[in-house]
Amino acid sequence: xxxxxxxxxLTIRWILGGYHVRPVIRDRIAFSFAGIGLLxxxxxxxxxxxxxxxxxxxxxxxxxxxxxIMMIAGAVWAIIYNSELLLGLVTWLLRPVHRLLPVxxxxxxxPLQYKVRTGLTIAMFALVIFMLVFMSVxxxxxxxxxxxxxxxxxxxxxxxxxxxxxxxxxxx
Numbered sequence: 001x002x003x004x005x006x007x008x009x010l011t012i013r014w015i016l017g018g019y020h021v022r023p024v025i026r027d028r029i030a031f032s033f034a035g036i037g038l039l040x041x042x043x044x045x046x047x048x049x050x051x052x053x054x055x056x057x058x059x060x061x062x063x064x065x066x067x068x069i070m071m072i073a074g075a076v077w078a079i080i081y082n083s084e085l086l087l088g089l090v091t092w093l094l095r096p097v098h099r100l101l102p103v104x105x106x107x108x109x110x111p112l113q114y115k116v117r118t119g120l121t122i123a124m125f126a127l128v129i130f131m132l133v134f135m136s137v138x139x140x141x142x143x144x145x146x147x148x149x150x151x152x153x154x155x156x157x158x159x160x161x162x163x164x165x166x167x168x169x170x171x172x
Contacts, residue, residue, distance in 0.1 A: 001041055001049075002070055009034030031081040038074030042067045061138065068134065072126045080119040083112050 013030030021029075046063070079086070087108050094100050111118040164170050 002038055005037035005041060006034050009037065028081050032078050035074040035077030035079075035081070038070050039078070042071045042074070065134065068130045069127070072123055072130060076119050076123045076126070079122065080115050083108075083115065083118075087112065 009030045012033055013026055016026040016029060090104060094104055
């Protein structure tokens with residue numbers, strides 16, 4: 001489905017090219033559609049699209065990781081191709097504060113000049129944050145499944161360890 005959404009976006013770009021739409025507008029429309037489409041698809045609950053007959057209805061950690069990566073890709077795509085509109089919105093919101101406008105314009109000018117570099121930087125940062133959150137949730141779920149909370153309650157969160165030598169076993 002993700003490849004179909006991206007393919008539809010690229011088809012829209014090709015069709016708009018046939019109508020001689022300016023490349024900036026054509027790319028903004030096509031890639032915004034693809035990015036927002038990816039976001040919307042991967043935000044849906046898994047059982048929403050039963051009509052697609054997925055091979056397994058069980059969601060597991062790999063689906064969670066794939067969904068996170070695809071949502072990051074869609075969000076970065078949508079943000080980067082609409083960065084001029086976002087700059088216009090920030091400028092409009094900061095219009096009452098005249099002193100901040102030149103600072104904001106200069107601060108945003110460099111990232112907007114190199115969109116690929118900015119997009120990759122945002123994507124890498126988002127992936128690192130996503131993986132940190134995923135690992136903390138995953139470790140928490142494993143602790144719950146293994147009964148670590150019960151062990152912490154019993155031991156008072158002290159490390160208690162005992163061992164016996166097989167050569168000199170403890171008698172009953």
